[in-house]
Amino acid sequence: MSTRLKDQWTTLLVAALAGTFGVALLHITGLLGAAIAADDVTGGSATVALMLGVVAMVFIVIAIYVSAVVTANTVSTVVAGRTRLIALLRLIGSSARTQRAQIAREGLLVGVAGAAIGVVLGTGVAFALDEIAVANELMPATDYGYLNVWVVLPAVAVVVTTWLASWVGSRRVLRVRPIQAIGNSNEQDREELGRSRGRNASAIVLSVLGLAMLVAGVVWGPTNPVWMIVAVLGGVVSFTGIVLAAHVVMPPALRLVGRLFGGSPSARLAAENAVRHPERSSRMTIGLVIGVTLVTTFAVAMESYRAMLVAAQQVRPEVYAGIDEMLNATVAVFTVLIGFSALIAAIGMVNTLSLSVMQRTRELGLLRALGFDRRQLRRMIVVESAALTLAATAMGIVLGFGYGWAGAQALLGGAQGQIAFVLPGIPWALFGGLLVAAGVLTLVASIAPARRAMRVSPVVALAVE
Amino acid sequence: MPRHSRFRSFEIMQIQPSDLGLIARVATLGKHYGEGAGAVTALDDVSLGLRRGEFTAIMGPSGSGKSTLMHIMAGLDTPSSGRVWLGDTDITELSDSALTVLRRRRVGFIFQSFNLVPTLDVRGNVMLPFELDGRRPSREEQAWIDELLETLGLGARLGHRPHELSGGQQQRVAIARALATRPDLVFADEPTGNLDSRTGREVLGLLAAASARYGQSIAMVTHDPIAASHADRILFLADGRIVRDSARSTPEDISTFMLAMEVAA
Ligand SMILES: Nc1ncnc2c1ncn2[C@@H]1O[C@H](COP(=O)(O)OP(=O)(O)O)[C@@H](O)[C@H]1O
Ligand SMILES: [Mg+2]
Numbered sequence: 001m002s003t004r005l006k007d008q009w010t011t012l013l014v015a016a017l018a019g020t021f022g023v024a025l026l027h028i029t030g031l032l033g034a035a036i037a038a039d040d041v042t043g044g045s046a047t048v049a050l051m052l053g054v055v056a057m058v059f060i061v062i063a064i065y066v067s068a069v070v071t072a073n074t075v076s077t078v079v080a081g082r083t084r085l086i087a088l089l090r091l092i093g094s095s096a097r098t099q100r101a102q103i104a105r106e107g108l109l110v111g112v113a114g115a116a117i118g119v120v121l122g123t124g125v126a127f128a129l130d131e132i133a134v135a136n137e138l139m140p141a142t143d144y145g146y147l148n149v150w151v152v153l154p155a156v157a158v159v160v161t162t163w164l165a166s167w168v169g170s171r172r173v174l175r176v177r178p179i180q181a182i183g184n185s186n187e188q189d190r191e192e193l194g195r196s197r198g199r200n201a202s203a204i205v206l207s208v209l210g211l212a213m214l215v216a217g218v219v220w221g222p223t224n225p226v227w228m229i230v231a232v233l234g235g236v237v238s239f240t241g242i243v244l245a246a247h248v249v250m251p252p253a254l255r256l257v258g259r260l261f262g263g264s265p266s267a268r269l270a271a272e273n274a275v276r277h278p279e280r281s282s283r284m285t286i287g288l289v290i291g292v293t294l295v296t297t298f299a300v301a302m303e304s305y306r307a308m309l310v311a312a313q314q315v316r317p318e319v320y321a322g323i324d325e326m327l328n329a330t331v332a333v334f335t336v337l338i339g340f341s342a343l344i345a346a347i348g349m350v351n352t353l354s355l356s357v358m359q360r361t362r363e364l365g366l367l368r369a370l371g372f373d374r375r376q377l378r379r380m381i382v383v384e385s386a387a388l389t390l391a392a393t394a395m396g397i398v399l400g401f402g403y404g405w406a407g408a409q410a411l412l413g414g415a416q417g418q419i420a421f422v423l424p425g426i427p428w429a430l431f432g433g434l435l436v437a438a439g440v441l442t443l444v445a446s447i448a449p450a451r452r453a454m455r456v457s458p459v460v461a462l463a464v465e
Numbered sequence: 466m467p468r469h470s471r472f473r474s475f476e477i478m479q480i481q482p483s484d485l486g487l488i489a490r491v492a493t494l495g496k497h498y499g500e501g502a503g504a505v506t507a508l509d510d511v512s513l514g515l516r517r518g519e520f521t522a523i524m525g526p527s528g529s530g531k532s533t534l535m536h537i538m539a540g541l542d543t544p545s546s547g548r549v550w551l552g553d554t555d556i557t558e559l560s561d562s563a564l565t566v567l568r569r570r571r572v573g574f575i576f577q578s579f580n581l582v583p584t585l586d587v588r589g590n591v592m593l594p595f596e597l598d599g600r601r602p603s604r605e606e607q608a609w610i611d612e613l614l615e616t617l618g619l620g621a622r623l624g625h626r627p628h629e630l631s632g633g634q635q636q637r638v639a640i641a642r643a644l645a646t647r648p649d650l651v652f653a654d655e656p657t658g659n660l661d662s663r664t665g666r667e668v669l670g671l672l673a674a675a676s677a678r679y680g681q682s683i684a685m686v687t688h689d690p691i692a693a694s695h696a697d698r699i700l701f702l703a704d705g706r707i708v709r710d711s712a713r714s715t716p717e718d719i720s721t722f723m724l725a726m727e728v729a730a
Binding site: 367371 | 536581599
């Protein structure tokens with residue numbers, strides 16, 4: 001089966017964005033490094049440059065990770081919508097493996113294209129930012145050479161992850177049985193019933209193990225910084241467990257959120273749609289959960305740090321003078337850097353919702369034939385989009401709050417000499433911003449599908465395939 | 466309409482369809498697709514009336530215009546020319562929202578497949594027309610629905626989702642939903658097309674019974690002579706025209722006529 005180019009736009013966009021982000025960030029790090037090296041005071045401070053490089057790498061890895069998750073889910077969604085076609089091809093003798101290899105090959109091509117775009121755009125963005133900064137005398141002019149070999153790293157990473165993500169996302173091709181080509185009616189409903197035990201088991205193991213490491217890091221982190229690394233690893237491991245278990249974790253959250261929208265037929269159907277296929281809805285939301293969790297984790301950790309500094313400032317104002325501006329700038333930079341991953345995740349959600357509505361044309365036609373009017377149909381799509389976005393945002397905030405506090409406690413618990421409980425700082429501004437963003441995302445995600453849904457003619461429900 | 470105006474409408478030659486015992490009527494209906502050399506005439510000057518309480522089968526070879534006729538009569542599609550009535554309502558130029566409400570309250574549908582909303586269980590699917598109307602069934606209606614579900618053997622399946630039901634059971638749920646609001650007219654497009662012959666016969670028996678016992682008007686599109694033999698009346702379409710209008714017939718008669726039609730073509 002060859003996926004149509006149309007379906008690959010999002011994957012290309014996501015790959016190009018991740019590539020651009022990575023390349024631009026590396027160039028900017030290089031530019032800052034060159035500026036620092038040229039500076040008389042800090043001159044030759046290799047540690048600062050190295051630190052910058054490490055921080056840049058962390059954010060690049062996060063962005064590429066999120067884009068890989070988005071790509072895998074996009075491919076999965078496309079394949080789910082093609083079940084019938086795949087089954088037909090299988091029926092006439094095409095092997096599942098051939099079809100899957102074809103999808104992965106396309107992923108490789110799209111990855112290469114995305115990486116190439118990323119190198120060009122990323123270099124352009126870094127160059128433009130440098131010019132602006134130099135023109136405004138924010139930075140000294142440097143002789144930084146843009147032929148930085150390191151930019152190969154994010155480019156290659158984008159190619160490899162897009163390829164791998166397509167491979168992983170196309171896993172479900174193997175589950176399509178030829179008989180589905182001639183089966184009738186509601187076969188889509190059975191699409192996701194097969195569930196792997198191995199996946200559930202590893203999800204549980206990872207979550208429990210990660211949580212244990214996290215707790216250990218929080219308890220002993222304040223005494224010895226080595227435990228901080230354990231805490232970070234614990235965070236990564238437990239979060240991977242949660243991502244794997246998304247099809248179990250997300251539906252209850254979705255159901256809860258769905259209740260908020262009342263009991264009208266459109267709201268009820270929307271809520272049901274959101275939970276009908278646990279895998280589908282977790283596919284749609286998990287990228288966003290990851291993005292929001294990351295943003296919140298950083299914000300909560302930074303806010304806790306700030307709260308601690310403010311307390312210290314009251315005791316010894318002279319030492320901590322000017323710390324506020326520094327903190328604000330750091331928070332702003334980190335939010336932008338991590339927010340980029342959240343943006344990629346949001347693009348993924350917009351696309352999967354749109355695809356899933358397109359795949360339900362028949363069902364929408366049926367509802368129209370039975371007496372849903374256009375407005376009810378649109379309301380249904382908007383509510384579905386809102387339920388998905390809100391549930392993902394809420395889940396991300398809860399998780400991020402936990403991780404952020406754990407990080408702050410592990411890192412800062414011993415900062416005052418003796419072990420102390422670090423009060424979690426609550427980044428109200430960020431929460432407000434997230435809610436607004438969720439609202440905007442809900443609308444953006446539902447515009448195209450709602451318009452398409454309203455155009456569906458009731459006659460399509462009667463059409464015999 | 467009020468009684469006394471009946472005579473007046475006779476006087477000015479505006480006979481309402483219901484005065485003739487008709488539940489639906491089309492007059493000089495035309496439906497054309499495309500333009501120029503590629504133009505297709507799906508319906509060509511079709512005039513007919515469906516009688517209240519009757520089970521009418523619409524037959525004809527593939528491409529003869531059966532589905533097009535049904536879509537237009539059900540307010541799902543608009544004609545290129547001619548007029549369409551459901552009961553006494555001229556639906557030819559109704560707005561989309563008026564047609565939507567009409568479908569909700571006065572029309573029932575049974576399709577060949579994909580009849581049910583996959584997210585809803587059996588009860589939810591049957592109740593959907595009421596929900597869309599923003600109301601609960603009255604006590605009388607509820608009793609009717611319960612009777613329907615019982616008669617159709619769905620009593621034990623109310624909590625099941627469509628994918629947990631067999632094809633025949635899904636069609637029964639569709640029948641229950643179509644009959645639940647006691648609509649003016651139930652449209653069925655090849656309702657047995659996806660069923661094995663035994664299940665198909667059961668479904669046809671249920672439709673015929675709904676018509677005979679409860680006076681439900683039904684229009685069924687089919688190309689299966691056995692299916693058509695359950696109907697009170699059979700209309701034959703060929704190339705977008707009505708070519709025969711016969712009373713209840715045996716499958717053999719119907720087959721013979723269909724064969725003759727194909728030979729003539
Ligand atoms: N949307 C359409 N566009 C063009 N031609 C159509 C369309 N729908 C139906 N037709 C044509 O109209 C004719 C009648 O179609 P239809 O009513 O579906 O026939 P039947 O249901 O009897 O098989 C056919 O020739 C068909 O090709
Ligand atoms: Mg047809």
